[in-house]
């Protein structure tokens with residue numbers, strides 16, 4: 001019982017849902033503003049629609065792969081979830097993307113956009129952000 005409580009507390013401590021401007025500033029501090037020509041507003045919009053800024057977001061796809069974390073990084077292409085055969089392009093465990101320490105997720109997101117399809121890899125971006133006025137995503141954030 002006590003160990004269960006400790007586990008629950010650890011799980012809570014490790015989960016983080018960012019507030020929009022806090023996330024915008026975190027992205028900027030990690031070199032994402034303009035990375036590969038992608039604006040800060042694009043990153044904020046992408047993560048709004050992919051995970052609602054939730055580092056613990058985890059969603060399984062029809063093909064059996066799973067999308068992990070605030071960027072919803074896919075286990076077939078980019079990380080190892082030990083459930084399916086992965087190309088593991090980021091050479092990381094998918095579980096690393098479910099942490100309130102976002103450094104692994106940011107490193108992998110940068111790797112994803114260096115591929116030819118760039119930010120179009122994310123349907124959440126294509127459907128909700130591409131070609132739109134995204135100024136509201138960073139407004140009032142001082143970034």
Ligand SMILES: *[C@@H]1O[C@H](CO)[C@@H](O)[C@H](O)[C@H]1NC(C)=O
Nearest residue numbers: 096100101102103104105107
């Ligand atoms: C966050 O994770 C990275 C590795 O992904 C590590 O190098 C760094 O020390 C961690 N930062 C904190 C504050 O734990």
